[in-house]
Amino acid sequence: MDTLLEKRLQEASGKKRVYFDHAATTAPADEVIDLVTEILRQHPGNPSSFYREGHQAARILEEARASVASGLGVLPEEIFFTSCGTESDNWAVKGTAHARQGRGRHLITSTIEHHAVLHTMEALEKEGFEVTYLDVDDKGLVEPDQLEKAIRPDTILVSIMMANNEIGTIQPVGRIGEICREANVIFHSDAVQALGAIPVKPRDLNCDLMSFSGHKLYAPKGIGVLFKRKGLRIDRLLDGGAQERRQRGGTENVAYAMAFARACELALKDLDRESKRQTKLRDRLIKGVIEAVPHTKLNGHSELRLPNNANFSFEFIEGESILLLLDTLGYACSSGSACTSASLDPSHVLLGIGMPAEIAHGSLRVTIGRKTSEGEIDRFLIDIPLVIERLRDMSPLYADFRKGKLEALIPPEGGVDVRIDGGYDLV
């Protein structure tokens, strides 16, 4: 049985691991690690202290803030360091809702936001806020006209992500920002996946609040940023000391703030060249996978897409088993299958773009990074058809399809623009 796969499995233990999960996290850059170590060793002071060590730490913190601000084209006093992207999202959404509830209690978001926004919205619903969840189209795009129609006199906040973490779709945030500005509604955008991948200028996008995370940017886990437009008042999430202009209590993570700043500088310095390089690799991967594996579709938009993201659905099989075989072959990837999470339902993003559950279970996300080479893509293109073939061999659905008892939902030639209407017609 599939001897080529057996051979590849045996060879894999001698080969380098291939990291294809950059949307989950990135390894901190060497330069960033060195900088963190140096600050931790040389400048352990508390920025709030009134003596030389404290002043030194405060200087580093403000240097980091100024650097991030300059990268984003905003003012240093508009940059707030947080512990992670989730905290930034929580703070932006809850802080705005609580500060503005006198004007109204209606919030708008989309069905495919990150859980850091969706679950925050649900928490607010329990407090009595009303939330409209905008549907997206089959590529994951929010329709600005629909947003415009959803805005009511009591709407106080719109939260739409800049780019989706699972399918990589880039939202028309510029247009959404305009609509919100005209309607006098606060606009928050989760840009965790966007920063370092595509140009991000909150001011140009009419964005009032924007969330970022360090560890998606080759900085360590444990540091995030919230951009908050000057003059906008939102409630605190963390009550405590007078740190972060009295708006977020907690001793500042000086070393990691600087790590974020340096990682951001490194990413922006190379943004144009690197995003072109990754887009080329991504398109080679997408074309290669669809050609090599029948009944395969690309999920998300083929053009309005993060340069590092590819997301596929392979019909007749389940995602976690794909991950397990790929892991053994040396690849770290991710899936929207229910079995890769603690829940029994497949990814809300894939269901949100209208995909039937039986196809959503068979999804695979490959997210490349700064160190991804063409050789790694080509190695993957040899292995992926073997993995899918092995699992289809085991699948009773595929057996039924081969016997003519089941009609395929994805045509054999697959593609980047395949629409699926409805699920299996099972007796």
Added chain:
Amino acid sequence: MEYSEKVLDHFMKPRNMGEIPDADASGTVGNPICGDIMKMDLKIEDNIIVDAKFKTFGCGSAIATSSMATELIIGKSTDEALDITNQAVAEALDGLPKVKMHCSVLAEQAVKKALEQYYLDHDMMTPERKDKFKILGQDQHHHE
């Protein structure tokens, strides 16, 4: 969540994967919407399971439990196979992560579904046996 070596071994080298074209009994359980389907084919001679083959659409533990279930029932009488519980399948694999226990239930159900057909076809369904098929009516999926 990490799998035991035995689960990985059965996933990577599944035993008795395939179909029995002239099976004496077969059972299919699960559904594609939940992300797992198991089909179990049995060859039975003188009430002894002489061969079993499976096909599974599902995660690593679904495939491993199918494989292990076939190993546990081959050579057993149909009544003995009826007494094999999902816990026994999971234990034989050195345990499953808690969130994956429902996969082992699916393996038990697949065997039972096939045996149910066998007993009915051969007019062997006694009230005592019937009692052991209760698990087939249970839905193992509790969606949020």
